[in-house]
Amino acid sequence: MEAITFINKLAAQKKALGHERTAANYRATARALARFLDQHWQGPLILENIRQPLINDFEHHLLYERHVCKNTSSFYMRQLRATYNEAVRQCLCQDTKPFCRVYTGIDQTCKRAAKPETLSSLFKLRLDQNPSLEFARDLFHFAFLGRGIAFIDMAKLKTTNIQGDLLIYRRSKTGQLITVALLPAMRRIINRWHVKAEDSLFPLVPAKPTDSNFSTALRIYNRRLTALSELCGNDMHLNSYTARHSWASEAYRLGVPIQSISECMGHTTERTTRIYIQSLSTEHINAALKPFLDAYS
Secondary structure: OEHHHHHHHHHHHHHHOOOHHHHHHHHHHHHHHHHHHHHHOOOOOEHHHOOHHHHHHHHHHHHHHOOOOHHHHHHHHHHHHHHHHHHHHOOOOOOOOOOOOOOOOOOOOOOOOOOHHHHHHHHOOOOOOOHHHHHHHHHHHHHHHOOOOOHHHHHHOEHHHEEOOEEEEEOOOOOOEEEEEOOHHHHHHHHHHOOOOOOEOOOOOOOOOOHHHHHHHHHHHHHHHHHHHHHHOOOOOOOOOHHHHHHHHHHHHOOOOHHHHHHHHOOOOHHHHHHHOOOOOHHHHHHHHHHHHHHHO
């Protein structure tokens, strides 16, 4: 079977099962691979022809021709490896271990958590004259207070997700059930922006959204967060991930155990949670170690 066709077939199956994020990842990988094949391969790529040299060339293409970062290249490699392994399971090709010499890990990157003073400045901004930026700021505030709720999950929230003083939803990425205390500030944000008679909690996507609707809403949201970054007057570039990283970092800084943070965020492993957590500053570490240092100095 032709490789691109097989990957898109798997993407369609994942979407039918409600695994939209995985489906989108597979489609993105199919596009990246197709772009590489157009430039470096003659004719369609058959699954049986996926070998180590080809995968090495694909990685080189991503890193040195498209100039993507190492983690982005690794992302494509992991998605392609998952689809290849499925082809092997379906006996569509023999496993030749083609991914053994390409990078499939996750490099340590700069953390995307905002400092407490940045968050305070953002939440206190007066934006009465700019409702679009005020809406973006309030969504960011809601996501932060909601234990770092991801944008796609926030965009999918319905009024039925509110049950008494709780916000209950399933993560789109993992399907895990998340329960969050609905704080007074979160209720005020809902009351300010919820459109009466609409099922959606926030006016972000149509009643029957497509993947492109979510992508468009995310681009608009990130563009407005960039504008808010400039208004805050600091070097922090706000984006949709910042609220999630910031909540995890603040919870950790205030002494919440990593295991609890991981459960709150719907992570399957603590290793994932550690990626989100901002490294504690030297001042915080010194303060924590002060009793020890005083005792032995």
